[in-house]
Amino acid sequence: MLYLIGLGLGDETDITVKGLEIVRRASRVYLESYTAILLVDVAVLEKYYGREVVVADREMVESASDDILNDAQNVDVAFLVVGDPFGATTHTDLVLRARSLSIPIKTIPNASIMSAIGSTGLQLYNFGQTISMVFFTDSWKPASFYDRVRENRNIGLHTLVLLDIKVKEQSVENIMRGRKIFEPPRYMTVGQCCSQMLEIEEIKKAEGEGGAYDEESLAVGAARVGGVSEKFVSGTLKQLCEADEALGGPLHSLVLLGRKTHELESDYVREFAVDTEVWDRIWKRDYEGKS
Numbered sequence: 001m002l003y004l005i006g007l008g009l010g011d012e013t014d015i016t017v018k019g020l021e022i023v024r025r026a027s028r029v030y031l032e033s034y035t036a037i038l039l040v041d042v043a044v045l046e047k048y049y050g051r052e053v054v055v056a057d058r059e060m061v062e063s064a065s066d067d068i069l070n071d072a073q074n075v076d077v078a079f080l081v082v083g084d085p086f087g088a089t090t091h092t093d094l095v096l097r098a099r100s101l102s103i104p105i106k107t108i109p110n111a112s113i114m115s116a117i118g119s120t121g122l123q124l125y126n127f128g129q130t131i132s133m134v135f136f137t138d139s140w141k142p143a144s145f146y147d148r149v150r151e152n153r154n155i156g157l158h159t160l161v162l163l164d165i166k167v168k169e170q171s172v173e174n175i176m177r178g179r180k181i182f183e184p185p186r187y188m189t190v191g192q193c194c195s196q197m198l199e200i201e202e203i204k205k206a207e208g209e210g211g212a213y214d215e216e217s218l219a220v221g222a223a224r225v226g227g228v229s230e231k232f233v234s235g236t237l238k239q240l241c242e243a244d245e246a247l248g249g250p251l252h253s254l255v256l257l258g259r260k261t262h263e264l265e266s267d268y269v270r271e272f273a274v275d276t277e278v279w280d281r282i283w284k285r286d287y288e289g290k291s
């Protein structure tokens with residue numbers, strides 16, 4: 001059996017009892033290491049589980065899945081995913097490959113950023129489409145997220161923005177020279193995300209297609225949700241460009257508020273405001289009574 005086991009978002013103790021029992025008896029245990037990170041080291045997981053954990057990078061999962069699935073018709077294999085195995089990551093390829101080999105599959109769910117973001121005080125009912133923000137380069141600034149934000153905002157809904165993670169990246173020079181040297185991992189911050197969103201808004205405005213949001217749109221930045229050092233900071237997109245120090249280390253996510261925000265949601269999120277006077281002024285002007 002192939003078990004896809006969610007680890008939740010915090011530390012080694014967030015695995016469910018059901019998941020832990022499977023990990024302890026499985027023949028092999030893999031940890032998917034490239035779509036999200038847990039807030040503790042693999043060594044801590046290994047000690048807690050009492051098992052060796054093989055770190056599976058993208059290459060191993062996508063190109064060498066035979067190793068992971070080897071003999072899983074007869075023995076139990078645990079594939080650990082940070083958060084929920086089907087929360088913003090699906091590993092469909094691995095599951096389809098297992099199916100094609102007649103390997104039975106079972107999922108053990110856990111908390112995902114898609115649900116834990118509710119601890120900002122924003123109601124999950126009021127969220128629209130989730131988007132992903134990737135790191136821009138000098139020549140590549142993908143703006144496909146923009147229309148989905150506009151659609152959410154047009155019907156008053158919040159937008160959860162998941163931020164890029166780059167692990168095991170190679171520079172073009174190292175690829176050209178055939179050198180297997182990897183860049184240090186990079187995790188997009190709320191500040192980088194807000195700057196990129198405002199950059200795209202400027203481009204759209206110049207093209208006569210702007211207006212999905214602006215510098216004074218209200219948002220909340222969330223860091224290490226579910227961990228002991230979880231942190232939220234709210235403010236305008238412009239203010240959140242400077243919020244990285246207050247938020248601290250990875251992982252970060254952002255929620256852009258929709259105009260149908262309920263007063264209770266605003267009261268809750270306001271507690272994290274960089275500047276409550278600015279928050280109140282913009283809330284009264286642009287959001288209050290719009291639901």
Ligand SMILES: C[S@@+](CC[C@H](N)C(=O)[O-])C[C@H]1O[C@@H](n2cnc3c(N)ncnc32)[C@H](O)[C@@H]1O
Nearest residue numbers: 083084087088112113162163224225251252253
């Ligand atoms: C591809 S999603 C992974 C989803 C994961 N399987 C889950 O269910 O939560 C990765 C992105 O989710 C967000 N994220 C994941 N865990 C987070 C956390 N604890 N706090 C804040 N953001 C988080 C970050 O933006 C990160 O880059």
